[in-house]
Amino acid sequence: MREDPELDEALVERARAGDTDALNTLIRRHYEVAYRVALGVVRDTDLASDVVQDAFVKATRSLHTFRGDSAFRSWMMTIVKNEGLGALRRSGRRRESTLDAVAPLAAEGLGPAETAMLNDEASRARALIDRLPEKQRLAVTLRIDEDLSFREVGEVIGSTEGAARVNYHHGMTKLRSWMTEETR
């Protein structure tokens, strides 16, 4: 379920007034999403953790510039994405896959063989998502993993809502096509 943006804004106001509990709540609420966004950009689990930490430090420093024109979540994720791109430039590296970060499937009602097969399928799908161009990859993962609206996706990837929609559909079309090819 999506977080209430007004509640985030209220927390931002309290954090600006020096309320550290409010700041901690904002961190707790958004660090998981921030981590996945960072991972989608840098594709390295250790570097993604560094990126998220640095992004929260910078966001806290810049909290007084947040005007509420957009949701706090997309503002925060924009900082994470840019911090990730900066980290990639500084490190001069680009890892190939996020496979080691895929969470094991919860095996409710499934046998070991079926669970292993589904985990394998999920890993292959994640590997295929990694092959998408950056904006398509982010649009697909932000929609699927985080339920971000197309407007929010656009804010994060630096495009219009319409362009975010196009990036998502192109990404999903490619993903479907590649998955079909793999199963042939």
Place this chain on the structure above:
Amino acid sequence: MTCHEIREQLPEFVSGGLPVEGRRGIGAHIEACPACAEEARTLRLLRSTRPQAPVGLEARIRSAVHADLAASPPGVLRLEPRRSAPRVPRWMIATAALLALAVGTPLIVDSMRETTSIDGTELARVEDGLVTSSWARDDGLVAGAPALDELSDEALLALLAQMEAGA
């Protein structure tokens, strides 16, 4: 609804973020459309295996944020914005600062050491001769230049004075 419209809403359908009426409509479509059903299955699978942040990351972020707040000298880092009543029209000062900045940027970059801040707002940080700080804005822009409209009049005037002194 067309398959295209259905697929746009599948992420919310899979996560349970749709109202009941929407869920029913999409559920009925999926029962009759194997292609959309397959996409919903893939999304469900991806959603259930999305990467998880490492244990301890939240505490690590909290520590870093609070350490940064505690380590910042008074006035360099603040959560609460400082505002003052404008004595000179802001557009005039901002325009002058932008013009001066456009001419004087290389000079400022050369003369800076690590972090430069005015009126408590960090303007830039230099690492290996490059300005690396970004100014995060909620309009989606992270600009490579100071957010002049966030500075007080005193800060803008101080920036101009600093540039003039540097020149």
